[in-house]
Amino acid sequence: MNQFTPLDGVAALLALLALGGVLWSPKLSNSVAKATGSLIPIQLTVDVRNIPVADPKALIQAALDQGKTSIVIRNQPAGSLKLSNIVDLTSKLVAVQPDGSVVTAIDPNIAANSILEARFVLDGNGIFSKNGIVMAGTNLKIGTPVELEGTTYRINGNVSNIMAK
Helix, strand or coil, X not given: CCCCCHHHHHHHHHHHHHHHHHHCCHHHHXXXXXXXXXXXXXXXXXXXXXXXXXXXXXXXXXXHHHCEEEEEECCEEEEEEEEEEEEECCCEEEEECCCCCEEEEECHHHHHHCEEEEEEEEEEEEEEECCEEXXXXXXXXXXXXXXXXXXXXXXXXXXXXXXXX
């Protein structure tokens, strides 16, 4: 005689929860988004400013050699993106000379203090929605704080541009 016990009910509930976890997994959501055409290739730029680094040029080169960086959006890991370029944004001083010519020079305070100011250009995929581009369940907008992480760095920056490729 088979009877339905409370233990059977708990097992059935756990099986339903596991099935729900599989159906709502991010990988499945991305597969559905890709199949429906709402997952699009995007280019994202993140500006980092005033980051104290012993050797900014070596950090930039190491990041470019690695070729990718992990991104955290609002304290939520959002995966890895291809690092296509890093643009040096070091502040420059501008002086107009008596003859009318303009001379520029790197700000000596930034050079003396080894400060990193750069724009990270990242390539990845996002879901296009009516509210903009969504990555890892978070709307990305210009000004959104993000964290970039590689093997030798973890730096904070802000999204400065988002565009579909």
